[in-house]
Amino acid sequence: MDDIRFAVLGTGGIGRRTLEVSQHKDGLTAVAACDRNGVAIDHSGLDVDELLEATEGNIASGPEDASGTTPATPTDDYASDGGAAAVEGGGGGVKQHGEQAGIVASSQGEPTDTPIDDIIAESDAIDAVLLALPNLEHDFIPRVAERFAEADYEGVMIDVLKRSRVIGMLDDREDLLKESGITFVCGAGATPGFLTGAAALAAQSFVEVEEVEIWWGVGLKSGYEDNRGTVREDIAHLDGYDIATARGMSEEEIEALIDEHDGVLEFHDMEHADDVLLERAGICDAEDVHVGGVLDVRSDEKPTTTTVSVTGTTFDGETGTNTFELDDVTSMEANVNGPALGYLKAGVRNNRAGHYGVFGPADLMPGF
Numbered sequence: 001m002d003d004i005r006f007a008v009l010g011t012g013g014i015g016r017r018t019l020e021v022s023q024h025k026d027g028l029t030a031v032a033a034c035d036r037n038g039v040a041i042d043h044s045g046l047d048v049d050e051l052l053e054a055t056e057g058n059i060a061s062g063p064e065d066a067s068g069t070t071p072a073t074p075t076d077d078y079a080s081d082g083g084a085a086a087v088e089g090g091g092g093g094v095k096q097h098g099e100q101a102g103i104v105a106s107s108q109g110e111p112t113d114t115p116i117d118d119i120i121a122e123s124d125a126i127d128a129v130l131l132a133l134p135n136l137e138h139d140f141i142p143r144v145a146e147r148f149a150e151a152d153y154e155g156v157m158i159d160v161l162k163r164s165r166v167i168g169m170l171d172d173r174e175d176l177l178k179e180s181g182i183t184f185v186c187g188a189g190a191t192p193g194f195l196t197g198a199a200a201l202a203a204q205s206f207v208e209v210e211e212v213e214i215w216w217g218v219g220l221k222s223g224y225e226d227n228r229g230t231v232r233e234d235i236a237h238l239d240g241y242d243i244a245t246a247r248g249m250s251e252e253e254i255e256a257l258i259d260e261h262d263g264v265l266e267f268h269d270m271e272h273a274d275d276v277l278l279e280r281a282g283i284c285d286a287e288d289v290h291v292g293g294v295l296d297v298r299s300d301e302k303p304t305t306t307t308v309s310v311t312g313t314t315f316d317g318e319t320g321t322n323t324f325e326l327d328d329v330t331s332m333e334a335n336v337n338g339p340a341l342g343y344l345k346a347g348v349r350n351n352r353a354g355h356y357g358v359f360g361p362a363d364l365m366p367g368f
């Protein structure tokens with residue numbers, strides 16, 4: 001495949017790692033990146049090492065603008081991922097350093113109030129856009145897709161979102177995306193993403209799938225500071241919490257909750273889009289997919305092994321369970337970003353073949 005010029009929207013915990021992992025893959029050139037305060041664009045290829053060094057421990061992950069205040073009226077380029085506004089003195093939590101937060105701390109970064117529009121303006125020379133943006137406002141990513149389509153972008157867009165309800169919002173915009181020539185790959189991180197694809201593969205032994213069980217383990221000690229956005233989103237899945245309460249929590253409240261659980265949070269029946277993505281690929285009913293897992297923010301070791309088990313019936317009447325297991329040494333970052341870039345490449349292959357619209361990870365695997 002020819003070289004793929006790609007952009008990353010959002011250089012938080014996930015976006016930074018996407019850039020890093022891309023350096024270990026053939027045929028991928030990062031040409032643009034943005035966060036809420038800044039943008040870096042170089043069509044001959046960004047200096048990824050410099051960008052990563054400048055943003056190390058310095059992610060613009062809070063909901064504030066560059067001045068450290070939450071805009072009174074949210075603009076198109078504003079999405080609140082909650083909480084950090086409650087941090088004393090503003091500044092978006094521990095990782096943000098005032099006006100130098102995030103990409104603007106890089107020599108390649110420029111401050112801007114319209115980071116996403118700045119990338120859209122350059123999108124003619126971009127083959128693929130990976131959205132590593134916050135997802136607590138569920139229509140944010142679909143709205144960003146719409147903006148690229150309205151600007152007649154032709155290329156791939158890919159997200160690593162988690163929540164089931166976002167898929168329908170993208171499907172609602174499918175005609176617009178198709179008209180523009182966009183191949184949108186949704187839910188293409190670890191779960192949903194890697195593990196959804198694994199389930200689609202594991203299902204191939206069967207003619208009927210009864211149940212898909214996804215059970216994940218993540219140890220995040222060294223990556224905790226870089227993944228606070230993701231941890232906050234996960235908290236919304238705990239009993240007694242929802243998206244609104246998770247968004248409204250201060251960093252201190254999150255710390256207190258984590259202390260209460262000795263750093264280990266266990267989740268059951270999570271609203272992860274693996275369910276709707278497997279249903280839309282015709283593999284099983286969404287209600288037969290169960291996602292849960294254990295997150296340990298105080299240890300790098302996984303608290304449990306990540307597995308995908310698919311139970312079904314073969315053509316000759318046997319009932320069995322195929323299980324796909326990740327090695328405990330593979331980190332969350334490896335299992336989100338490797339697959340995201342792999343699905344990005346699959347998206348580009350499809351886009352260049354003229355296949356436009358919304359695709360889930362299971363749609364890019366053998367059919368069922």
Ligand SMILES: NC(=O)c1ccc[n+]([C@@H]2O[C@H](COP(=O)([O-])OP(=O)(O)OC[C@H]3O[C@@H](n4cnc5c(N)ncnc54)[C@H](O)[C@@H]3O)[C@@H](O)[C@H]2O)c1
Nearest residue numbers: 010011012013014035036060061077135189190191229230
């Ligand atoms: N599918 C999976 O397995 C999986 C795993 C982990 C995380 N995720 C998802 O990845 C996404 C990112 O998570 P994270 O931990 O990197 O979050 P984060 O908070 O660390 O980073 C978010 C980034 O987006 C930027 N941003 C926010 N609003 C913006 C705007 N309006 N314009 C431009 N940039 C903006 C921020 O500045 C920051 O750089 C989340 O949606 C999360 O659910 C998915």
